[in-house]
Amino acid sequence: MKYLLSAALGALLFTLAGCQTVPRDQVYSDDFRATYLTDVCKTEDVICDWDQISQVVSLRTDTKEATTLIDSNLVLIGEEQIQLDEPLRLKRGRIITTDEFRRKVIGELKKDAPTLVEKVQTVLIPKPKPAEPVITGNFRVRKLREVILDAGHGGKDPGAIGYAKSQEKDIVLDITNRLARILEDSGIKVHMTRKDDTFISLQERSAIASKTKADAFVSIHANASKQRGVSGVEVFSLRNLTPTEMNDIKRTKNRRIMMDHLVASRNDPNLDALVDEMMFAHKQGESFQLAQRIGEDMARSLKIRMRGTKTAGFYVLRNTLIPAVLVEVGFVTNPKEERLLQSSRYREKIARSIANSLIDYSKGK
Ligand SMILES: [Zn+2]
Structure with missing residues (x-):
């Protein structure tokens, strides 16, 4: 029963779109x-x-x-x-x-x-401007200067609970604190939705996210399943939003900059909707790629099963216009994985892996 309850609590943070395949427009094929x-x-x-x-x-x-x-x-x-x-x-x-x-x-x-x-x-006829092609702008940019780290659950909400009684809220807080330290050491500014064992509502998490100037949102969770054999890492990115969700979105500075760029097309009455559409497509694409990278890097460095990059409609992400991912670092309901997650060495390894993915991403690698 406990597992069911914790699974339900885990599901509170995001409503999974089921085991659906990734939307066609997000599929990234190399070929x-x-x-x-x-x-x-x-x-x-x-x-x-x-x-x-x-x-x-x-x-x-x-x-x-x-x-x-x-x-x-x-x-x-x-x-x-x-x-x-x-x-x-x-x-x-x-x-x-x-x-x-x-x-x-x-x-x-x-x-x-x-x-x-x-x-x-x-x-x-001499002209001041050269006719040769000029490449301006920086095509290898730092895409991440500030990040929001969100340790799932906390306080009265334990999250998933394992067979050996380890609680998701403790495991993910420790990993998130380690991740924060590594990222700060590498020069990335870190905001955290919680630093200790406190309960933070989803509204509060969302408010923290929209107040910062962060370029990415990373939520850390541990998974639960009714079947103890299930194991591995899962990374979620934002799924396509419904029209109602689209209307919820607050305007951000990014949007204003986008509007300034489109000054030539200002007469278009549909411009607002167009800009929103473009911003969403961009945010989803970035989220998906970041999720994929974190999942692949983790599977490689921890030698664990990558259950895949999935999409979900996160509550906390609806009000932000930044790429956002949710990492399920492993299953506390799998006895073997729970034992690993109880070891501080393993948690440090997880933190290092996620940090490396984010640092590479920040350098535009
Ligand atoms: Zn959770």
Whole structure:
């Protein structure tokens, strides 16, 4: 009964979308034909810029400008909107693009571009601006300066309870405190929803998240199952939000920056909705990739089973516009894994693994 109760408490934090497969738009396949955006811009003679704060990607020719966000299927060229099947993605800190992007966006940008003869003429007539492609912006950015660490449960809420009576709230607090120390030592600023055994409501956790300037939210939990044989690590990222959830979202500074970038399209009455859509796509894509990285790194360094990267609708994440993941570090209901989780050496290993994933991610690796 205890296990059922703790499982129910664990489920309080997020409503799982079941064992659904990852939405198609989030599936990241390595086999689709991809090229780095910087290379495409160079060969196509287009100026590329990536704003590291707003994540806005802009491409310019002499006459036109295209704006989009990483992971967004929408590209704006002046008043025109282009829908993509496959958006721009980030892979280890570099923007990768597709044939479709090249065709639809770069093709459109270059439509009325000056011909070679016109170009030669402009070169012959001295002009202050060089005609050569210029790559501006930093394409390998630090994506993470501040992080919010959220140790699950606490106080009157023990979370999952193992066969040897270990409580989830204690295990995850210890791992989170270790993680905080490692991240701080590496120069990442850390905010914590709790540092000791106190009960923090989901509303409070959410409020803490929206008050900081953090670039990512990492929640640490331990898993429970009715079957004692079940083991391994699971990492969740934010799933697609329902329209109601979308309306809940508070406006953030990121959104304002995004709006400033789109000043040319201000006349569009649908701009608000468009920007929201782009921001969400971006946040979900980033969350998914971060979750995948943490899960894979943990499975490798701890030699444990990776149960997969799943998506969930976290309560605490709805009001933030930052990538967010929830790590289930192992099953306290599995006697072997519970024993491991009771060892401080193992908890330190978990903390180191998650920290390394975040540090690599912060460097855009
Ligand atoms: Zn939990």
